[in-house]
Amino acid sequence: MKIQSQGLISLNIDGKIYDYKLYESLESLSKTKSQRKSAKELNISHTVFNRRLLKAEDKLGFKITEKVGNGTILTKEGLGLLEEFRKYDIQIEKTSSINIVGGHISTGLLESIELPFDVNIYSSNDEDAFELAKRGVVDILTLDDPLIAFERDLNFFPIAYDYLVLVSSPKSKKIESISDLEGLDFVEVSGSAQRLAWNSLRHYDIDFNLKESVNSQFDAFKLVKNSENLHTFLNASYFKGNELLKFDTRHVISLIKVNDDKPEVNELITYLTNEGQNHLERQGFAPM
Missing domain, CATH: 3.40.190.10 (Periplasmic binding protein-like II)
Incomplete structure (x- = not known):
């Protein structure tokens, strides 16, 4: 796929132009995780918002959004497209x-x-x-x-401390000790401090499975809450959960x-x- 910038935050992808309207739609959806909320934020109808995404997917030849529970998130390809827009937005401004x-x-x-x-x-x-x-x-x-x-x-300049908490599906069994994590399925968040949790589990000789991989902790939270037996580790500053590995996962922001x-x-x-x-x-x- 060949990508070039075209003027003010428009991209030329394989000879087709994608303008600022798609960029602002993807940017909003990445935060709201809801087409209706994003449409309201952009002051357009839900129908117009949805049509904008479908039209882009038709031109691109791949999905840029997917339904998760009652919401909508960006696919890996959609996140990649948003990152390209952001690169040129920062360079232009x-x-x-x-x-x-x-x-x-x-x-x-x-x-x-x-x-x-x-x-x-x-x-x-x-x-x-x-x-x-x-x-x-x-x-x-x-x-x-x-x-x-x-x-x-x-x-680097440290500005705060944070740690990870275990977030589990509401239907999962209660976790009371580290040994209870044996054999469980987890959602991985790429590029996050979760490496501290995985390293800790390996240190304690816990066998676990990384079943899903997403790009943000908020996507991981939604997946876990809408599943029957998934778990994940998320930052305590934003999410409530089991503090089983609090001291093992303390890190600096x-x-x-x-x-x-x-x-x-x-x-x-x-x-x-x-x-x-x-x-x-x-x-x-x-x-x-």
Whole structure:
């Protein structure tokens, strides 16, 4: 598949143009997980919204959305298309704002607090966010898991602590000890801090199965809640669950400075590591 940018946030894919309307539809749906909510957010009818997606799928030749329970999520291909739009959106938008890209948890944290700075925040998984940061088109990279920074010996700024909780299907048996996890089926979230949970289970010699793989913790939560016997590990700052591996999965939420040219970047980092700690704590994160 050949992809090229075409003017203001339009993509030329194999000779066919996909414009900003599709981009804003995918961006909204990635957050609401509901066609009706996204249609309302974009001030169009549900019929028009649905037709826009179906038309794009027909041109592309593959599915970009799928039904999960009562909602709609982006497929792997749909998420990939959204990432392409985001890349060009960030590259095109040359403003004095601080452009931030990062994992779903860390960017969600920054979106949830009122920052005294002009920021644009783009949510992704850690790996895709890192690829954007390598292009030098963002000012700050946020990480849900510091693994990328450790592996590459990058200087990062820890801003909060988090840990993982076990989230299970309502129909599953009660989990009271680590041994109860033996043989269970789990949903994996790519590019997340879940590696800490899987490493811990292996350390305790627990046999487990990774049955499904998704791109965000919110998609994993929906899959588990709509299943009969699926489980997953999600960030305690956003989800309630069993704290069985609380101490095994404690990790830092961190920032990496990509751009040194904007003084506001340093000011934002200083704010988050000092007086901003109170705001982070109110959002359910343990301060540094």
